[in-house]
Amino acid sequence: MRTVLTHLILTDFRSYARSEVVLDGRPVFLVGPNGAGKTNLLEAISLLTPGRGLRNALLADMGRRAPGEPNGGTWAVSALVLQDGEPVRLGTGQETAGQNRRSVRLEGEAIPPARLSDLTRQVWLTPAQDRLFLEGAGDRRRFLDRLVFAAEPGHAANASAYEKAGRERMRLLTDGPADADWLTALEARLAQAGSLVATARARTLAALQDEIGTRADRPFPMAELTLTGDWERLALAGVGLAEMEEKLARDLAAGRARDAAAGRSLTGPHRGDLSVIHAEKQRPAAECSTGEQKALILNLILAQAARLSRAESDPDPILLLDEVAAHLDRRRRAALFDEIEALKLQAFLTGTDGHLFEDLKGRAQGIHVDGSNLAILDTE
Ligand SMILES: Nc1ncnc2c1ncn2[C@@H]1O[C@H](COP(=O)(O)OP(=O)(O)OP(=O)(O)O)[C@@H](O)[C@H]1O
Numbered sequence: 001m002r003t004v005l006t007h008l009i010l011t012d013f014r015s016y017a018r019s020e021v022v023l024d025g026r027p028v029f030l031v032g033p034n035g036a037g038k039t040n041l042l043e044a045i046s047l048l049t050p051g052r053g054l055r056n057a058l059l060a061d062m063g064r065r066a067p068g069e070p071n072g073g074t075w076a077v078s079a080l081v082l083q084d085g086e087p088v089r090l091g092t093g094q095e096t097a098g099q100n101r102r103s104v105r106l107e108g109e110a111i112p113p114a115r116l117s118d119l120t121r122q123v124w125l126t127p128a129q130d131r132l133f134l135e136g137a138g139d140r141r142r143f144l145d146r147l148v149f150a151a152e153p154g155h156a157a158n159a160s161a162y163e164k165a166g167r168e169r170m171r172l173l174t175d176g177p178a179d180a181d182w183l184t185a186l187e188a189r190l191a192q193a194g195s196l197v198a199t200a201r202a203r204t205l206a207a208l209q210d211e212i213g214t215r216a217d218r219p220f221p222m223a224e225l226t227l228t229g230d231w232e233r234l235a236l237a238g239v240g241l242a243e244m245e246e247k248l249a250r251d252l253a254a255g256r257a258r259d260a261a262a263g264r265s266l267t268g269p270h271r272g273d274l275s276v277i278h279a280e281k282q283r284p285a286a287e288c289s290t291g292e293q294k295a296l297i298l299n300l301i302l303a304q305a306a307r308l309s310r311a312e313s314d315p316d317p318i319l320l321l322d323e324v325a326a327h328l329d330r331r332r333r334a335a336l337f338d339e340i341e342a343l344k345l346q347a348f349l350t351g352t353d354g355h356l357f358e359d360l361k362g363r364a365q366g367i368h369v370d371g372s373n374l375a376i377l378d379t380e
């Protein structure tokens with residue numbers, strides 16, 4: 001489903017008091033000095049999907065405030081989205097001070113945030129992901145889960161049900177003589193949500209690997225992907241949901257004393273990890289150069305965006321690429337622009353220097369960001 005963001009209004013959001021921008025559906029590049037508010041604008045757009053946005057920040061920190069002022073103030077992001085040409089009015093924000101849940105409105109009516117997935121899907125790449133292959137498994141798991149979530153929005157609910165039941169089980173185990181029936185019930189919940197989580201990750205991984213296989217002509221390094229978690233590996237090997245659920249419940253029950261002693265659960269998809277190998281060099285991503293790592297991740301993101309854009313009944317993905325252009329050499333940058341255009345996706349790119357987007361002149365909308373001021377650039 002063709003999905004285009006055409007109008008955005010930020011009110012008391014981060015550095016913006018009240019700013020408004022009208023978009024024509026072409027790719028958008030945002031140019032401005034450090035601290036101008038480019039990432040803030042991408043973050044605002046990212047809140048048009050469920051979750052905590054591309055900074056994974058606290059809602060209370062998103063309201064505009066002077067340095068030293070307490071957080072928790074009200075803010076709003078309103079948008080007009082065209083879905084196959086039909087205008088849809090969306091809004092989100094903190095409507096009353098101190099509230100720690102954001103409200104979401106569709107045509108003025110409150111809706112649960114999860115419904116946003118019916119209206120927009122997004123895939124993003126931020127500088128925070130530059131160390132993806134160098135840091136702990138948690139970041140890679142979250143990265144993968146975002147990609148899964150863009151294709152299968154139900155993944156978020158399964159992942160949070162799994163986390164919640166896991167925390168409760170550990171509390172029971174460490175707080176002393178636990179009620180065995182209650183533990184069994186929690187483990188059943190964990191096993192059900194956990195096997196759904198592992199299976200969805202395996203499904204996305206396999207589809208991504210296939211998609212990457214079709215991208216040999218692009219100047220982005222091809223990746224060999226693997227999931228190294230026990231449960232994801234079972235899913236990749238074709239073990240069905242029911243069998244996995246049963247095995248996970250059994251392993252959890254058998255591991256109670258061990259987990260209680262360790263103070264954490266030692267089995268389950270919360271221990272999963274994504275491994276990426278630079279196919280041509282046969283080197284793990286962690287051993288690749290900074291630019292190569294960036295290009296590997298970008299190839300994953302583009303592969304997922306390409307897949308999603310073919311799903312007729314789902315909204316087209318919006319791409320948020322923060323500071324990506326600066327890391328790419330000119331050939332890769334041109335290839336990125338060509339691909340965004342070929343996929344007919346609405347992409348938002350940021351950079352501190354207008355020269356980075358020279359090749360986009362006439363093919364994209366440029367916005368100069370300076371403080372709270374958003375000015376459309378003449379790029380024809
Ligand atoms: N809650 C807030 N209220 C007011 N200002 C904020 C708030 N949160 C962040 N800011 C300000 O927003 C500015 C940064 O915006 P942003 O991260 O969007 O910059 P940027 O244009 O992406 O810069 P860079 O090129 O360095 O990445 C900072 O000056 C920061 O102090």
Ligand SMILES: [Mg+2]
Nearest residue numbers: 038039040322
């Ligand atoms: Mg930034």
